[in-house]
Amino acid sequence: MSDRILMQGNDAIARGMVEAGCAVAASYPGTPASEILSSVDRWRKKCGATMHVEWAVNEKVALEIAYTAAITGLRAAVSMKQVGLNVASDPLLSAAYLGVTGGFLVVSADDPGPHSSQTEQDSRLLAMMAKVPVLDPASPSQAMALAGTGFDLSEAFGVPVMLRPTTRVCHASQDVDAPPFRPPVREARFVKDPARWAATPVYRRLLHDRLAEKIAAIAGWPATAPVRVTPDGSPAKAVVASGVAFSHARELFGELGMPGGIALYQVIQPYPLHAAFIEHLLETYEEILVLEESAPVIEMQIADRRRVRGRMTGAVPGTGELLPEIIAPILSRFAGLPEPVGALAAQGGGRRPTLCPGCAHRSSFYAIRKAAPDGIYPSDIGCYTLGINLGAVDTVLCMGAAVSQAAGFDYAHRLSGKQVDIVATIGDSTFYHAGIPPLIDAVVQGARFVLVILDNGTTAMTGNQPTPGTGIGAGGETTAAVDMEGLVRACGVRFCRTANPDRLPEFIALLKEALVHARERGVAVVIARQPCAMVAFAASGKTPGAIVITEECNGCRHCVDRFECPSLVFDEATNRVRIDEMTCTGCGVCVSVCPAGAIRRESAGEERS
Amino acid sequence: MSADLGRSPLPRQQVVLSGVGGQGILFLSRLLAEAAIAGGLPVLTSETHGMAQRGGVVVSHLKVGGFDSPLVRAGRADLLLALKEENVALHREFLADGGALIVNAPGPTDAGPGVRAHAVDADALALSAGAPHAVNLVLLGFALARIGGGTAGGLFCTEGEIREAISRRHGGGGSRLADALSALDLGIAHGT
Numbered sequence: 043m044s045d046r047i048l049m050q051g052n053d054a055i056a057r058g059m060v061e062a063g064c065a066v067a068a069s070y071p072g073t074p075a076s077e078i079l080s081s082v083d084r085w086r087k088k089c090g091a092t093m094h095v096e097w098a099v100n101e102k103v104a105l106e107i108a109y110t111a112a113i114t115g116l117r118a119a120v121s122m123k124q125v126g127l128n129v130a131s132d133p134l135l136s137a138a139y140l141g142v143t144g145g146f147l148v149v150s151a152d153d154p155g156p157h158s159s160q161t162e163q164d165s166r167l168l169a170m171m172a173k174v175p176v177l178d179p180a181s182p183s184q185a186m187a188l189a190g191t192g193f194d195l196s197e198a199f200g201v202p203v204m205l206r207p208t209t210r211v212c213h214a215s216q217d218v219d220a221p222p223f224r225p226p227v228r229e230a231r232f233v234k235d236p237a238r239w240a241a242t243p244v245y246r247r248l249l250h251d252r253l254a255e256k257i258a259a260i261a262g263w264p265a266t267a268p269v270r271v272t273p274d275g276s277p278a279k280a281v282v283a284s285g286v287a288f289s290h291a292r293e294l295f296g297e298l299g300m301p302g303g304i305a306l307y308q309v310i311q312p313y314p315l316h317a318a319f320i321e322h323l324l325e326t327y328e329e330i331l332v333l334e335e336s337a338p339v340i341e342m343q344i345a346d347r348r349r350v351r352g353r354m355t356g357a358v359p360g361t362g363e364l365l366p367e368i369i370a371p372i373l374s375r376f377a378g379l380p381e382p383v384g385a386l387a388a389q390g391g392g393r394r395p396t397l398c399p400g401c402a403h404r405s406s407f408y409a410i411r412k413a414a415p416d417g418i419y420p421s422d423i424g425c426y427t428l429g430i431n432l433g434a435v436d437t438v439l440c441m442g443a444a445v446s447q448a449a450g451f452d453y454a455h456r457l458s459g460k461q462v463d464i465v466a467t468i469g470d471s472t473f474y475h476a477g478i479p480p481l482i483d484a485v486v487q488g489a490r491f492v493l494v495i496l497d498n499g500t501t502a503m504t505g506n507q508p509t510p511g512t513g514i515g516a517g518g519e520t521t522a523a524v525d526m527e528g529l530v531r532a533c534g535v536r537f538c539r540t541a542n543p544d545r546l547p548e549f550i551a552l553l554k555e556a557l558v559h560a561r562e563r564g565v566a567v568v569i570a571r572q573p574c575a576m577v578a579f580a581a582s583g584k585t586p587g588a589i590v591i592t593e594e595c596n597g598c599r600h601c602v603d604r605f606e607c608p609s610l611v612f613d614e615a616t617n618r619v620r621i622d623e624m625t626c627t628g629c630g631v632c633v634s635v636c637p638a639g640a641i642r643r644e645s646a647g648e649e650r651s
Numbered sequence: 652m653s654a655d656l657g658r659s660p661l662p663r664q665q666v667v668l669s670g671v672g673g674q675g676i677l678f679l680s681r682l683l684a685e686a687a688i689a690g691g692l693p694v695l696t697s698e699t700h701g702m703a704q705r706g707g708v709v710v711s712h713l714k715v716g717g718f719d720s721p722l723v724r725a726g727r728a729d730l731l732l733a734l735k736e737e738n739v740a741l742h743r744e745f746l747a748d749g750g751a752l753i754v755n756a757p758g759p760t761d762a763g764p765g766v767r768a769h770a771v772d773a774d775a776l777a778l779s780a781g782a783p784h785a786v787n788l789v790l791l792g793f794a795l796a797r798i799g800g801g802t803a804g805g806l807f808c809t810e811g812e813i814r815e816a817i818s819r820r821h822g823g824g825g826s827r828l829a830d831a832l833s834a835l836d837l838g839i840a841h842g843t
Contacts, residue, residue, distance in 0.1 A: 048684045048694070073700055158700065181695075181721075214721035215681065215696040217688045286721065293719040366724045392741045393671050395707030428705060503705075608706050624774055624783045625673065 049218040051182040051211040055121070055149060056081030057218075058189025063226040064119050064147070066094045066111035068104035070475065071504035072123030073158040074212035075151035079121060080507070083517045091225050095516045097507050100441070100475040101126035102133060105148065109137045109202070112146035113239060114230040117193050121149035124165045125440065129476070131168060134202065138172045139249040140238060141200040141256075144228070145193030148174070152208045154335040154363040160423070160440060162361065164337035169204045170313050173253050175260045176204040178284040178312050178334075182216040188310070191265055198263070199256045206312075208335055210286040210363075257314050266311035268319045272304070277326045279376065283333040284309040284340060290366040291333055291373065298370060300377050309334075315343040324349065331357060331376045335364055351376070397428050399609040400579055400627030402572035403496050405543040407434035408605055408635065410465045410494065413553035417463035420447035422477075424469040425503045426496050431606050435467070442476025444468040449480065449489035463557055464491035470526065471501040471509040478533065484565050485534035492556045493567045497526060497540075498574040506577060530567045537566035544572055546634045575627060585628030587644060594640035595619050605635045662692070663716035664807040665723045667745045670734030672706045675787035679732070680711035682791075686808040686816040687715045697721040708738060715807045730798070730806065734773070734790060736760060751804075753794040755786060769797040769842070776837055785834035788817075792838025810839070 049057065056078050059067065069079035083095045094111070098104035101122040111118035122130060127150040134148065150165035169176035177192055179185035185207050196203040237245050260266075268282070271292060281304060283291045288308045295306055305327070309315065312334065323330055324346050332341040332352035341352035351357035358364070358372055371381045397404045407429040410419065421427060421435040422444035429435040437447050448466035455462050468477050473495050481493065501507040508514040513523030530538045537559040543549045549570070556566035589609075597617040601610050609626035610619050619640075632641050666683065670676045680696050687694040697712040712723045728745040736756035746752060748765045755773040762768045773789040780789075795813065799805030814832065821828035 046688055048681060048688055048696075050698075076700075181719075210697060210721055213698045213700050215684060215694075215698065216721075217684075217694050290720040290722065366720055366722050370724070392708035392738060393706065393735075395672070395705040398673070398705060425705060505700075623778060624786075 045219050045221045046217045047220050048215050049182055049186070049220065050077060050081075050215045051179075051185050051207055051213060052077035053081040054182040054186035054216070054218055055189050055205065055207065055212075057085050057220065058186035059119050059147065060085040060089060060091060060093070060225055061223050062145070062190040062193045063117050063228065064093070064193070065116040065228065066108050066118040067121070068096050068098045068107045069121040070098055070101045070104055070126055071471075071501050071507045072126050072151075073504055074153055074207075074209040075121050075123045075126075075149065076504040076507065077212070078149060079516055080505075082119075087517070089223055089225060092227070097516050099510055101130040105130040105137075106133050109133060109142070109146060111230070112142040112144045112196075112202075113140070114232045115144045116228055116230050117145040117147075119147040119149060119189075122151070123159065124150055124152045124163050125160055126150070127165050127168055129441065131172075134168070134174070135172045137202050138174045139246055139253055140241060141249075141253075142196060142202060143200065143233075145196040146202045147189060147192045147196065148202055148204045150204055150206055151212050152206060152336065154208055157209055160438075162336050162363075164335070164339060165204065165206045166312050166339040167337050169206070170339065172202075173257050174202045174204055175199075175257070175266075175311055176206050176313050177266065177310060179205070179207050179211050180285055180288045180308065182211060182214055183218045185211055186218060195260070195263065195266065199260055201253070201256055201260075206285075208285055214286075258317075260311075261314040261317045263311075267316050268307045268309045270305055270307050272306045273302070277305070278303050279329045279331070280305040280307060280323060280327040281331045281333065281373065281376065282307045282309060282323070282340060282344075284312050285335055287333040287335055287364045287369065290364065290369050294366060294370055294373055298374055298377070298379060298382065300373065300379070304377055309340055312339045313343070315340055320344055329376070331372070333358060333364060333369060333372070336361070394431070395428055396431055396606060396608055397425065398575045399607055399625045400575035400629040400631075401425070402498065402543050402570065402575070403429060404432065404605060404607060405546055405549065405572075405631050406467065406494060406496055406570045407432040409543060409546055409550045409553055410434050410467070411604070412550045414463040414465050414492075414557055417465050418451050420444045420451065420464070420466040422466075422468040422472045424472055424496075424501075426467055426469055429467065432604065441472055442468070442480055444472075445477050445480035445484060445493060448491040448493065449484040449487060452489045452491055453487070461490070461561060463561075465494060465553070465557075466491055467494045467496055469502075470495060470497040470499065470511055471507075473526075474510045474524070478529070481530070481533045481535065481565070481567075488564050490560050490564055491566075492553065492560045493565065494553075495526065495530075495567060495569045497569050497571045499571075500574045500577060502574045502576060506574065526569060530569070535565050535567050536563065538569070539567075540569040540571050542572050543570040544629065544631050546631065575629070579627050584626070587623065588628030589621055589626055589630055589632065590642055590644045591619050591621060592640045592642055594638045595636075596638050596640070598637065600637055601632055601635050601641065605632055607632060662807050663718070664714075664730070665718075665728045665747075666713040666715070666730045666732065667723050667728045667742055668711040668713065668732045668734070669738040669742045670709055670787075671738075672709050674709070674734045675784065676709045676711050676734065679787045679791060680713050682813070682816050682820060683713055683715075683808070685819065686812045689816060689819075690808055690812055692716050692807070693718075695721045708741065710742060730794075732790060732794060734786060751798050753790060753797065755790050767798070769793070771838065771841055773838065776841060777834065780834065780837055782830060782834055785830065788831055788834035789838040792835040792840075793842040794838075796839045796842025
């Protein structure tokens with residue numbers, strides 16, 4: 043009992059990796075996968091393993107680093123969120139052909155819903171496309187076990203293996219047995235074989251044949267075969283489920299009183315689905331219901347379309363998360379039971395997310411709207427996407443697209459003989475991840491826009507992981523740091539200035555200067571540098587009571603509508619604004635926002651700078 | 652975990668914790684989960700992370716005593732701990748008939764029929780104690796006093812087990828432990 047601890051799914055995956063002897067782990071943060079790598083580092087320290095653990099500049103680089111370790115015979119893993127897998131898909135598809143000698147685990151966390159993502163895409167489809175096997179854990183404890191199974195599978199067949207948890211596994215926590223362990227140690231040894239590791243198209247064709255053979259064999263691998271969890275009964279109907287949808291279904295089987303004749307199977311390896319299992323299903327059951335997130339990956343591999351129900355037939359909704367409330371009536375209908383009564387619990391609504399009190403991004407957005415009131419504002423992925431609340435975010439596409447979209451807007455309007463002010467925003471971590479190639483492109487093409495790099499010195503949205511500019515590694519160790527200004531200038535940008543956005547009047551003036559440069563001479567970059575409020579106020583503490591609203595407040599709402607700090611609350615009863623002392627950091631930026639001068643600093647406290 | 656012969660069935664409880672980012676919902680659900688594990692009970696929780704944490708609605712599900720799914724279904728929660736009064740309308744549907752609502756609100760909250768509702772102005776209490784970050788523990792203390800702990804109809808664990816869980820969290824003791832325990836006591840005093 044003493045070894046049972048509460049473990050988050052991501053922590054469990056990390057433990058499973060380290061326990062299995064993973065020697066190289068790389069990642070780029072993204073919800074819901076972010077905690078995996080920091081957890082790997084904690085387990086590494088705990089068991090004293092020798093590992094290379096890094097926050098890579100992006101997912102493609104992370105995958106390539108881990109993959110390369112796996113062709114030297116070491117075990118290696120890369121973790122990311124599902125849209126990160128898009129970025130890493132190029133090396134993944136090629137790595138499947140070339141294969142590995144040490145175990146290689148690709149953890150791609152999906153986000154059905156989506157809760158914190160641009161898409162609810164299914165990484166298992168990309169695994170199918172790449173022809174790599176994929177494992178689908180139903181709980182944190184199973185995710186931990188499957189990390190080890192994944193390495194074994196990878197080495198048994200010499201292929202990369204994907205572990206695909208979803209948000210409800212990554213961010214579920216569970217009591218898990220965690221006794222002390224000592225991971226196995228190996229030595230790196232790269233055996234040259236250019237026909238394989240540097241294969242030309244002729245060899246690639248042969249490698250593709252070999253990969254197809256491996257996938258056929260993996261469809262018979264016993265360790266990942268589907269499991270029947272209900273006792274034998276009259277073989278009329280079967281429910282086949284994977285991931286957390288299986289966990290919901292298993293609990294509902296008891297709760298709804300599903301008839302004994304209906305079988306419940308858990309699929310652990312959705313691709314390739316075990317051939318004997320498909321045969322058994324079609325030989326045994328008249329009707330088969332498939333519950334899986336998010337795409338019909340298992341469903342499409344069960345060949346007899348007349349007997350299969352699921353996402354493709356409309357028996358299960360074609361999009362969205364499979365919550366227990368959604369699964370319950372589907373199961374009841376399938377079993378011929380009366381539909382359970384009960385409302386769907388609220389999934390949305392309520393207070394919308396907003397930038398934190400004291401967040402310097404708020405200042406940047408306020409200043410951008412002041413400096414370029416009629417501008418177009420492309421933005422990017424991060425906390426600052428919430429600048430949409432401030433009317434200062436017009437587009438968000440994917441990592442790095444703020445820069446290319448800013449250029450695209452200029453070229454499109456130029457064709458129509460128009461010049462518009464374009465002010466793009468991108469975070470420091472996102473800039474390093476995917477903002478540099480489009481900046482080079484924009485300089486070469488002579489694009490006219492202002493790029494504001496919101497440099498808060500951290501990857502804030504995902505839990506404050508370090509960026510290449512911080513000089514801090516995944517384990518808190520000192521690393522080299524990139525000089526952002528030097529990098530921007532090296533891309534060919536002639537106007538590059540750094541300022542603190544919380545000094546609003548000066549920052550607005552700087553943006554206006556940058557806009558003049560952009561209109562006449564091309565790309566201008568303004569680096570808005572101020573530490574993340576989550577980090578700054580955790581260190582220095584808040585100053586409650588520092589800011590007060592005077593009698594001069596006339597209820598114009600300018601501060602709540604245009605500055606939108608959660609600590610500024612409009613009181614309908616008094617028709618005036620008040621300070622929420624529970625959340626106010628005392629940063630005092632709002633003092634210069636009020637047109638009536640009604641927001642004042644109470645004490646002689648220092649302005650945050 | 653196999654059930655020991657002759658042992659009474661595990662207590663089962665489903666709790667929903669609701670608030671907004673920054674209120675310490677995650678801390679509270681982990682604290683309760685650790686209290687469950689210390690009491691030998693299996694536990695599953697489900698948390699909100701990412702963009703939603705930035706001041707938006709945050710909800711945690713906690714299922715104690717042998718469940719498979721990490722999510723609480725509508726109409727199944729024994730207890731709803733609401734750190735924001737405005738969230739009661741959003742998450743009221745989780746409560747089972749006869750379930751208890753503990754809400755951080757300045758006045759009585761109407762949660763409709765079939766719900767035992769208890770309100771306390773935890774914001775004001777925490778602020779007056781100079782600990783605005785401890786609203787979560789004030790509300791938990793109030794809940795323990797109002798519905799009890801380790802008894803039928805109450806929280807699955809006792810006040811003593813919560814204290815032990817808090818002590819384990821702040822292993823070094825010191826002022827953080829003392830502050831956390833005094834926030835819990837503040838809530839207990841106002842619920843008694």
